[in-house]
Amino acid sequence: MIPEGRTDMLQFRAEPIPDVGIGLVGLGVRGTEAAARLPQVPGCHLAAVCDVNPRLAELARSSIGVKVYTGEDGYKAICEDPDVDLIYVCTDWYHHVPIALCAMENGKHAAIEVPSAHTLQECWNLIDTSERTRRHCTILENCCYDSFELTALEMARRGVFGQLIHAEGSYHHNLEERWGRTTMRWRLKLNRDCRGDLYPTHGIGPVCQALGIHRGDRLKTLVSMDTAPFNGPRYLKANMGEECADFKNGDQTMTMIRTEMGRTILLQHDVMTPRPYDRGYKLVGTEGYAAKYPVFQVCLGNSDPERVYAGDELNSLLSDYRSPILTPEIEEMASRVGGHDGMDFLMDYRLIYCLNHGLPLDMDVYDLAEWCCISELSRMSLEAGSTPVDVPDFTRGAWQRLHGFSYAL
Numbered sequence: 001m002i003p004e005g006r007t008d009m010l011q012f013r014a015e016p017i018p019d020v021g022i023g024l025v026g027l028g029v030r031g032t033e034a035a036a037r038l039p040q041v042p043g044c045h046l047a048a049v050c051d052v053n054p055r056l057a058e059l060a061r062s063s064i065g066v067k068v069y070t071g072e073d074g075y076k077a078i079c080e081d082p083d084v085d086l087i088y089v090c091t092d093w094y095h096h097v098p099i100a101l102c103a104m105e106n107g108k109h110a111a112i113e114v115p116s117a118h119t120l121q122e123c124w125n126l127i128d129t130s131e132r133t134r135r136h137c138t139i140l141e142n143c144c145y146d147s148f149e150l151t152a153l154e155m156a157r158r159g160v161f162g163q164l165i166h167a168e169g170s171y172h173h174n175l176e177e178r179w180g181r182t183t184m185r186w187r188l189k190l191n192r193d194c195r196g197d198l199y200p201t202h203g204i205g206p207v208c209q210a211l212g213i214h215r216g217d218r219l220k221t222l223v224s225m226d227t228a229p230f231n232g233p234r235y236l237k238a239n240m241g242e243e244c245a246d247f248k249n250g251d252q253t254m255t256m257i258r259t260e261m262g263r264t265i266l267l268q269h270d271v272m273t274p275r276p277y278d279r280g281y282k283l284v285g286t287e288g289y290a291a292k293y294p295v296f297q298v299c300l301g302n303s304d305p306e307r308v309y310a311g312d313e314l315n316s317l318l319s320d321y322r323s324p325i326l327t328p329e330i331e332e333m334a335s336r337v338g339g340h341d342g343m344d345f346l347m348d349y350r351l352i353y354c355l356n357h358g359l360p361l362d363m364d365v366y367d368l369a370e371w372c373c374i375s376e377l378s379r380m381s382l383e384a385g386s387t388p389v390d391v392p393d394f395t396r397g398a399w400q401r402l403h404g405f406s407y408a409l
C-alpha cells in the first residue's frame with residue numbers, strides 16, 4: 001500500500017512550464033549530444049550544464065555559452081539553480097540516482113538516461129521521492145520513439161494484433177570496438193563485477209508500452225539464465241590489461257517474464273559477441289504479429305491463409321497507423337535534428353511538450369522502476385540457479401486503475 005496521506009504518480013500533471021529551463025548534468029559522449037540537441041527542441045532552453053570534470057565544464061563554458069557548474073558538489077549547485085526546472089542526467093550509471101534525488105528534493109523534475117537505476121532500492125528511492133515531492137522522474141528511453149516501435153504500438157493500441165500474448169525485446173550490441181575507449185571503462189568494469197541483464201530498458205521499454213504494463217497488467221515473475229563469460233574476460237585483458245578469473249557477467253543473458261494476466265516477455269542481453277545489432281522487438285497477438293529485426297515483418301492471421309506483409313504492401317499498411325504524436329512538422333524536425341535517426345529528438349520533444357502543457361509524461365517513475373529493476377532481479381534469479389523471482393508491484397495496486405497505454409496530447 002502507498003503510505004497514508006500520499007497519492008501515486010500515475011497520470012500525474014505538474015503545473016505547466018511555458019519555457020523549460022534545463023540543467024544538463026554529465027557532459028560526456030551522450031551529454032554532449034544532448035547539449036547540441038536540446039536547444040533545437042521547441043519550448044525549452046539550456047539554462048546550465050554541469051560535469052564533475054573541470055576540463056569538460058570549461059570546454060562547455062567556451063562552446064555552449066551557458067552557466068557552468070563543476071566539481072564534486074557541482075550537481076548539488078545546479079539542482080539549486082532557480083533558472084532550472086528540469087535536471088537532465090547524462091552521467092555514468094553510478095551517479096544517476098543521487099543526482100535525480102537531489103533534483104527532486106530541490107523542486108526540479110528529473111529525467112535520467114538509461115539504465116536509470118540499478119537496484120531495487122534505487123528504484124524505490126526514486127518512486128518515494130517522486131511521490132513525496134510531486135516532481136516527475138522519467139526515464140530517457142529513446143527506443144520508445146523509434147518509428148517502427150511507434151507504429152507497432154499504435155497498431156497494438158487499435159487492436160490490429162488481437163490480444164497481445166507475448167513480446168520480445170533485447171539488446172544485442174557488439175561493443176568489442178568500443179571497450180577500449182576510456183569512457184567505456186566503467187561499463188566494462190560493471191560487467192566484470194555484476195551478473196545479469198545490465199542494459200534491459202531498450203528491449204523491455206517499448207514492449208511494456210505495447211502490453212500496457214501498469215496500465216491494466218503488471219510484470220509478476222521473472223526467470224533468467226545466462227552463458228558463462230567467454231568473451232568478457234578476453235576484452236577486459238585486451239583493453240585494460242587485467243586478468244580476471246572471476247568475471248561475473250555471462251556473454252548472453254536471457255530473461256523470461258510472466259505478467260499478472262498470463263502474458264510473457266522474452267528479454268535478451270549480449271554486448272560481447274559479433275551478433276549484429278538487434279533490439280529484438282517482436283509483438284505476438286492472437287490475431288497478428290509484428291517484428292522489427294532482422295527485417296520488418298507484419299503478419300495478420302485473421303485471413304485464410306494468414307498474410308505476411310512485405311515490401312510496398314507492408315509500407316502501405318504501416319502508413320495507416322501513424323503514431324498520434326507524429327505530425328509532418330514534428331517528423332521534419334526529427335529528421336533534421338536527428339539523434340539515433342530522430343528518436344532522441346522525439347523523446348526530448350515529447351518530454352518538453354508535456355512539461356509545457358502540464359500533461360502526464362509518456363514514461364513515468366513506475367515505468368522507470370519496472371524496466372530498470374530487471375538488472376537486479378535477473379542477478380537474483382541467476383545467483384539462485386535460475387529460480388523464479390517476484391517482480392515488485394511498484395504501483396502498489398494502482399496499475400488496475402488504467403486500461404492500456406495512451407499519450408497525453
Ligand SMILES: NC(=O)c1ccc[n+]([C@@H]2O[C@H](COP(=O)([O-])OP(=O)(O)OC[C@H]3O[C@@H](n4cnc5c(N)ncnc54)[C@H](O)[C@@H]3O)[C@@H](O)[C@H]2O)c1
Pocket residue numbers: 025026027028029030031050051052053056072074075090091092093095113114115140141142183184340
Ligand atoms: N539512450 C541511448 O541510446 C544511450 C546511448 C549512449 C549512452 N547512454 C547512457 O548515457 C549515459 C552517459 O553515457 P556516456 O557514454 O555519455 O558516458 P561518459 O562516461 O562519456 O559521460 C559521463 C559523464 O558524466 C560525468 N559525471 C560523472 N559523475 C558526475 C557527477 N557526479 N556530476 C557531474 N558529472 C558527472 C563524467 O565526468 C562524464 O563526463 C549512460 O547512462 C549511458 O548508459 C544512452
